[in-house]
Amino acid sequence: MKDNICWFCGEAIELNDERAVRITLENLMRTTDAIQTIASHADCARVRLIGATMMFDPEVLSD
Numbered sequence: 001m002k003d004n005i006c007w008f009c010g011e012a013i014e015l016n017d018e019r020a021v022r023i024t025l026e027n028l029m030r031t032t033d034a035i036q037t038i039a040s041h042a043d044c045a046r047v048r049l050i051g052a053t054m055m056f057d058p059e060v061l062s063d
């Protein structure tokens with residue numbers, strides 16, 4: 001994974017983008033300690049991580 005490439009749009013994430021997020025994935029039952037992280041623009045994450053009943057709000061991760 002390249003830290004500065006958005007997983008969803010494939011565009012670079014500017015180093016001064018304070019709204020960008022890192023998303024960590026792991027096995028729900030923790031059958032392994034392995035994790036995977038992906039980087040995303042905040043707006044890409046908000047649009048692409050819409051759940052059936054909930055929405056991801058990247059703003060709670062910013063100051």
Ligand SMILES: [Zn+2]
Pocket residue numbers: 006007008009010011040041044
């Ligand atoms: Zn993006």
